[in-house]
Amino acid sequence: MYTQGLDQSGKGETGARGEETAAQLDAFQARIDAEEKIEAKDWMPEAYRRTLIRQISQHAHSEIIGMQPEGNWLTRAPSLKRKAILLAKVQDEAGHGLYLYSAAETLGVSRDQMVADLLSGKAKYSSIFNYPTLSWADVGAIGWLVDGAAIMNQIPLCRCSYGPYSRAMIRVCKEESFHQRQGYEIMLMLCRGTEEQKAMAQDALNRFWWPSLMMFGPSDTDSKHSAQSMRWKIKRFSNDELRQKFIDVTVPQAEFLGLTVPDENLRLNEETGHYEHSEIDWREFYDVLAGNGPCNRQRMGKRRKAHDDGAWVREAARAYAEKRAAVAA
Amino acid sequence: MTDKEWPLYEVFIRSRSGLSHRHAGSVHAADDEMALTNARDTYTRRNEGVSIWVVRSDKIVASDPDEAAAFFEPAKDKVYRHPTFYDIPDEVENL
DSSP states (O other), rough: OOOOGGGGGGOOOOOTTTTSSSHHHHHHHHHHHOOOOOOOOOOOOOOHHHHHHHHHHHHHHHHTTHHHHHHGGGGSEEEEEEEEHHHHHHHHHHHHHHHHHHHHHHTOOHHHHHHHHHHHSSSSOOGGGSOOOOOOHHHHHIIIIIIHHHHHHHHTTTTOOOHHHHHHHHHHHHHHHHHHHHHHHHHHHHHHHHHHHHHHHHHHHHHHHHHHHTOOOSSGGGGGTTHHHHHHTSSOOOOHHHHHHHHHHHHHHHHTTTTTOOOTTTTEETTTTEEEOOOHHHHHHHIIIISSSSHHHHHHHHHHHHHTTTTHHHHHHHHHHHHHHHOOO | OOOOOOOOEEEEOSTTSSOEEEEEEEEOSSSHHHHHHHHHHHOOTTTTSSSSEEEEGOOOHHHHHHHHHHHHHHHHHHHHGGGGGSSSOOOOOOO
C-alpha cells in the first residue's frame, strides 16, 4: 500500500565513502542524468544502495503491517461480496510486500535480515497503519484516502532510477486503482444510506484525513535527505508537492460524497488553483513514528506472534525438502 | 532446528501463448513445487500468465556488468552485419 517520506531517519548517508572515486561518482550521476536505469549488479555508490534498501524495505514492511487494520474487518464485512473484495485487497497488500522484498533483495540484503529489522523495531513502516479501524466506514476511508495517497506517491516511483524498484512499482500501481475505487464506493454507499451510515462515513473521514496527509512525510523544510534522493532520481517530487496534489484531487471527491473535510481553514485559492490548509500537527506524526500511536504495540505484537507461530511450518517445509533431496541423491 | 532462510527462486512468466517468458521477480520457497505455487500466488493474481518457470537464483549464470564493454565489444565493429551497410541504388526494388 505505501511508503512514507521517512528518509530523514538515515544518518551519514549522503557523503561519499573513501574508496569511491570522484570519477566513479560522476560517471554514475551521468547515467542517472541521462535517465538510464541502474540494475542490480551495476556499480552504484554505497549511499545509493543503502538509501534504496532502507526505502524499499520500509515500503515492504508498510504493505505487510498494512494488512492488519483491514484484516480486522474480514470476518465482519457486511456482505459476502464485500468480504470477497476485502480478501482480494488484503491479499494484494501481501503481494505488494513480496514484490518489494524481492526488489530490495537484489541490492544484497537478505529477506531474513529485513524481517528481523522489522520485528526488532529497527526498521520503520508507514505511521498510518498505527491508527485503529473502528467501523466499517474506516475500510472505505482507507481505500479512498490511504490508498489514494499511496497512489499519488507511487506513480512517480514507477520512474525511479533503480530498475527493480521501478518495475515492482509499475506492478503495484496497476493493482492499486481497484483498492481506491472499492473504498470510494463503500463511502458512496454509506453516504447514500441512512443518516447514521452517513455519520459513520463522516466520522471515518474525520479520523483518517490528517493521518493521510502525514503519509507524505515531513514538510520539505524538515526533510533533509530529499535533495539527494531527487538528484539520484529515486524521488521525483517533494513531500509537500505530492501532499498538495493529493489535497487538490481529494477535496472535490469529498464534496461529491457530501462530506466535510475536517479543516476549517481549507479553501480554494482561485489564483493558484490549489487548496490552502491548516498546518499539520507534526508532533502527532513524530509521536506515532516514535512508537506512541494508538496501535503501534498491537501491530508489532501481532506481527511477531504470526512470525513465531509460523516457525514450525517453515522448519517442517525445509526438513521435508531436505529429506526428499537426500532420497533423490 | 534453525530457522534457516528458504532458497530464492527467480520467476519467469509467459503472459499468453506466442510470447516468450519474461522475468517477473523472485520468491522464496522450500522446494521447486512450492516455488511454483508461490510464484502463481504472488505474480499471477489477475491472469497475468499461462505458464510459469521458476529457477533457483544461485543456478543462474550472468554476465558481469563491469565487463560489459569488453564482453560485447566483438559485436561492435561488425557494421557489415546490418543491412544499412550496403549501398544499393534506389532504382532497385524489393531488396
